[in-house]
Amino acid sequence: MAALTGSAGAAGLLPSLSVPGVTELKPLSRYEAMRLGPGWSHSCHAMLYAPNPGMLFGRIPLRYAVLMQMRFDGLLGFPGGFVDRRYWSLEDGLNRVLGLGLGCVRLTEADYLCSHLTEGPHRVVAHFYARQLTLEELHTIEICAVHSRDHGLEVMGMVRVPLYTQKDRMGGLPNFLGNSFIGTAKFQLLFALKVLNMVPEEKLAEAVAATQKQKKPAAEPAAVTANVTTANVTTTTAAVTAAVTANQIVAKPANELANQPLAVSMAEPAAEPTAEPAAEAMAE
Amino acid sequence: MAALTGSAGAAGLLPSLSVPGVTELKPLSRYEAMRLGPGWSHSCHAMLYAPNPGMLFGRIPLRYAVLMQMRFDGLLGFPGGFVDRRYWSLEDGLNRVLGLGLGCVRLTEADYLCSHLTEGPHRVVAHFYARQLTLEELHTIEICAVHSRDHGLEVMGMVRVPLYTQKDRMGGLPNFLGNSFIGTAKFQLLFALKVLNMVPEEKLAEAVAATQKQKKPAAEPAAVTANVTTANVTTTTAAVTAAVTANQIVAKPANELANQPLAVSMAEPAAEPTAEPAAEAMAE
Numbered sequence: 001m002a003a004l005t006g007s008a009g010a011a012g013l014l015p016s017l018s019v020p021g022v023t024e025l026k027p028l029s030r031y032e033a034m035r036l037g038p039g040w041s042h043s044c045h046a047m048l049y050a051p052n053p054g055m056l057f058g059r060i061p062l063r064y065a066v067l068m069q070m071r072f073d074g075l076l077g078f079p080g081g082f083v084d085r086r087y088w089s090l091e092d093g094l095n096r097v098l099g100l101g102l103g104c105v106r107l108t109e110a111d112y113l114c115s116h117l118t119e120g121p122h123r124v125v126a127h128f129y130a131r132q133l134t135l136e137e138l139h140t141i142e143i144c145a146v147h148s149r150d151h152g153l154e155v156m157g158m159v160r161v162p163l164y165t166q167k168d169r170m171g172g173l174p175n176f177l178g179n180s181f182i183g184t185a186k187f188q189l190l191f192a193l194k195v196l197n198m199v200p201e202e203k204l205a206e207a208v209a210a211t212q213k214q215k216k217p218a219a220e221p222a223a224v225t226a227n228v229t230t231a232n233v234t235t236t237t238a239a240v241t242a243a244v245t246a247n248q249i250v251a252k253p254a255n256e257l258a259n260q261p262l263a264v265s266m267a268e269p270a271a272e273p274t275a276e277p278a279a280e281a282m283a284e
Numbered sequence: 285m286a287a288l289t290g291s292a293g294a295a296g297l298l299p300s301l302s303v304p305g306v307t308e309l310k311p312l313s314r315y316e317a318m319r320l321g322p323g324w325s326h327s328c329h330a331m332l333y334a335p336n337p338g339m340l341f342g343r344i345p346l347r348y349a350v351l352m353q354m355r356f357d358g359l360l361g362f363p364g365g366f367v368d369r370r371y372w373s374l375e376d377g378l379n380r381v382l383g384l385g386l387g388c389v390r391l392t393e394a395d396y397l398c399s400h401l402t403e404g405p406h407r408v409v410a411h412f413y414a415r416q417l418t419l420e421e422l423h424t425i426e427i428c429a430v431h432s433r434d435h436g437l438e439v440m441g442m443v444r445v446p447l448y449t450q451k452d453r454m455g456g457l458p459n460f461l462g463n464s465f466i467g468t469a470k471f472q473l474l475f476a477l478k479v480l481n482m483v484p485e486e487k488l489a490e491a492v493a494a495t496q497k498q499k500k501p502a503a504e505p506a507a508v509t510a511n512v513t514t515a516n517v518t519t520t521t522a523a524v525t526a527a528v529t530a531n532q533i534v535a536k537p538a539n540e541l542a543n544q545p546l547a548v549s550m551a552e553p554a555a556e557p558t559a560e561p562a563a564e565a566m567a568e
Contacts, residue, residue: 074460157443176358
């Protein structure tokens with residue numbers, strides 16, 4: 001982190017994100033950002049993360065726990081907010097906001113990661129911080145958050161970001177990136193995962209690409225998809241009607257229920273269909 | 285709830301969702317669902333909710349706290365999972381799964397709300413439960429969840445669903461519905477909000493419609509949108525370059541920062557631009 005802070009001090013040395021499909025934001029050195037005029041608003045957000053030795057389903061390495069939050073506006077974002085530089089340093093302002101929602105963490109200039117100009121009609125420069133914690137410290141922050149005065153108001157809940165990709169190529173980070181994010185949060189997440197070497201760059205690109213392939217049918221189903229779906233529903237409905245009528249049905253349990261409701265199935269009989277077959281991490 | 289359970293016992297009496305843009309799922313009575321053959325998988329999920337007298341920013345009625353969770357696969361869903369009916373009743377199976385993630389809630393048949401056939405290649409019938417709690421009970425469940433053994437594994441965090449719509453017509457429920465959901469969860473959320481009279485039907489339709497308008501540019505920006513964005517970025521970049529060079533810039537702080545990073549601003553000076561102006565609920 002210290003090395004990054006140092007290089008960020010000189011203009012133009014910050015790496016770009018370079019993930020196809022994600023709009024590149026203009027990086028600024030902290031020095032440049034601090035010299036912006038009073039017409040500029042400064043936002044400060046922080047990524048709190050911890051190495052996580054845990055394994056999902058006993059076999060998918062979690063690698064890191066990374067905290068984001070569901071905000072009052074229904075979007076995912078990092079803890080933080082605007083800082084009025086007339087009254088506060090960036091870090092004091094950030095800590096003030098974090099104090100409302102997280103209660104028990106203080107960041108310093110050593111946690112500074114990068115600054116970027118945001119898109120949109122307003123003059124906002126987004127400063128981003130990252131602090132590595134132990135998993136116990138991170139868990140304590142989650143507990144603080146659910147007890148904090150912001151809980152259920154500005155913050156609807158903290159969530160950890162899945163960094164793995166499951167075998168179906170969507171489960172985990174790709175699906176997560178398909179959620180809705182505030183302002184620069186998605187860019188900052190990807191940027192931090194890249195520059196802190198938490199996820200290999202090609203995995204980030206694959207995850208973003210998978211999201212974008214998925215998005216189109218979700219927004220407006222292609223004719224083919226819609227037809228197939230309708231056909232399935234019709235068949236299923238007919239089958240149910242038959243089953244209800246005759247109370248007998250010949251059907252094999254599915255072997256794999258990818259994309260079905262949450263299966264918590266470690267202790268279930270082997271014959272029970274579960275989401276597990278889709279839950280293995282892709283080989284990296 | 286009792287009345288609903290009663291009517292759900294007779295086939296065809298369950299109301300349809302009837303929200304344009306959301307695929308209608310076929311409702312089944314509990315009686316019908318219980319007579320499906322062994323080739324069918326049964327999933328049980330629960331919506332836990334509580335009347336919430338709180339006001340966001342002191343003026344937006346929260347009305348209810350409704351619990352969902354960020355799952356291991358990066359999708360939002362309700363607590364629950366598959367139930368193996370060879371060994372468990374629906375409710376016992378559901379409580380078994382809830383016990384892993386929430387620790388401290390038990391549902392009964394009186395909490396049963398509806399059953400629907402799911403889409404997709406597998407024969408799955410999704411049972412849905414809803415239980416009204418006090419806000420204190422619901423908060424206790426959130427605290428249980430963050431301490432539970434599933435936390436950070438199958439469940440990445442609990443979130444409350446914003447039921448209001450902010451003045452910008454996206455903040456709150458519309459944005460939330462723009463996130464990614466597992467299987468039938470989005471349908472079940474909308475269905476429960478409708479039949480339990482938690483959100484007026486026309487507000488649900490408006491929220492879904494707003495999401496769909498938004499989704500298209502998000503998935504693949506229209507030419508016009510892309511151009512405007514690019515123009516903004518170019519202007520901003522030029523302005524910053526000028527500012528950094530000359531260290532002076534003429535720019536007015538934005539009055540309204542809708543769609544910008546989280547502003548926690550109740551205690552900030554009035555001149556500080558915040559997200560608040562966009563945070564008023566739409567008149568209903």
